[in-house]
Amino acid sequence: ILNVEQSPQSLHVQEGDSTNFTCSFPSSNFYALHWYRWETAKSPEALFVMTLNGDEKKKGRISATLNTKEGYSYLYIKGSQPEDSATYLCASLDQTGANNLFFGTGTRLTVIP
Amino acid sequence: KAGVTQTPRYLIKTRGQQVTLSCSPISGHRSVSWYQQTPGQGLQFLFEYFSETQRNKGNFPGRFSGRQFSNSRSEMNVSTLELGDSALYLCASSLVGSNYEQYFGPGTRLTVT
Numbered sequence: 001i002l003n004v005e006q007s008p009q010s011l012h013v014q015e016g017d018s019t020n021f022t023c024s025f026p027s028s029n030f031y032a033l034h035w036y037r038w039e040t041a042k043s044p045e046a047l048f049v050m051t052l053n054g055d056e057k058k059k060g061r062i063s064a065t066l067n068t069k070e071g072y073s074y075l076y077i078k079g080s081q082p083e084d085s086a087t088y089l090c091a092s093l094d095q096t097g098a099n100n101l102f103f104g105t106g107t108r109l110t111v112i113p
Numbered sequence: 114k115a116g117v118t119q120t121p122r123y124l125i126k127t128r129g130q131q132v133t134l135s136c137s138p139i140s141g142h143r144s145v146s147w148y149q150q151t152p153g154q155g156l157q158f159l160f161e162y163f164s165e166t167q168r169n170k171g172n173f174p175g176r177f178s179g180r181q182f183s184n185s186r187s188e189m190n191v192s193t194l195e196l197g198d199s200a201l202y203l204c205a206s207s208l209v210g211s212n213y214e215q216y217f218g219p220g221t222r223l224t225v226t
Contacts, residue, residue: 001172034214046214089156100169101215103155
């Protein structure tokens with residue numbers, strides 16, 4: 001079982017603010033790190049899958065970085081919009097051969113218009 | 114192309130009964146994973162099926178079982194239901210496995226009374 005932690009648990013920001021959250025995971029035997037966005041009453045939606053140390057990925061105003069040596073990933077949202085309100089989940093996969101994703105409990109973002 | 118579908122969407126069962134949930138993956142996806150979410154918990158991995166074989170299993174009792182058919186559709190069965198089994202059950206499909214991005218269905222909300 002991998003211990004994946006996310007912080008903060010919840011966050012309220014004003015429209016237009018930029019924000020970021022953290023995902024911590026065990027660095028030993030690391031294989032992949034996933035980010036998902038889960039809006040209320042919808043299904044979780046994949047944002048990024050990252051595997052290499054130093055990876056940076058971007059999708060519109062959302063970007064993510066990965067540090068596998070120290071076991072953390074940051075998700076950044078630039079110029080937050082109300083439609084960014086959602087729970088952001090990260091999940092880690094290790095190299096043991098088991099194909100299980102271990103999810104954190106998420107960061108709940110609310111963007112105030 | 115059609116997304117992941119799950120049936121039923123809502124279910125109410127009594128303690129001691131059994132239940133079967135169904136998941137139809139995106140066409141062409143051969144891997145199906147199942148997750149449980151209970152209040153305050155992150156998504157907990159149940160099992161993963163690939164080409165009709167269970168490749169991985171999470172830390173759940175034997176009352177939780179599943180199978181996958183030749184068309185990649187998957188079913189999950191829970192026998193002798195307990196109150197603690199009340200949860201949202203999500204399935205996700207991917208091309209190959211959990212190291213690739215997962216496409217989630219809308220979930221089945223199971224309530225055990």
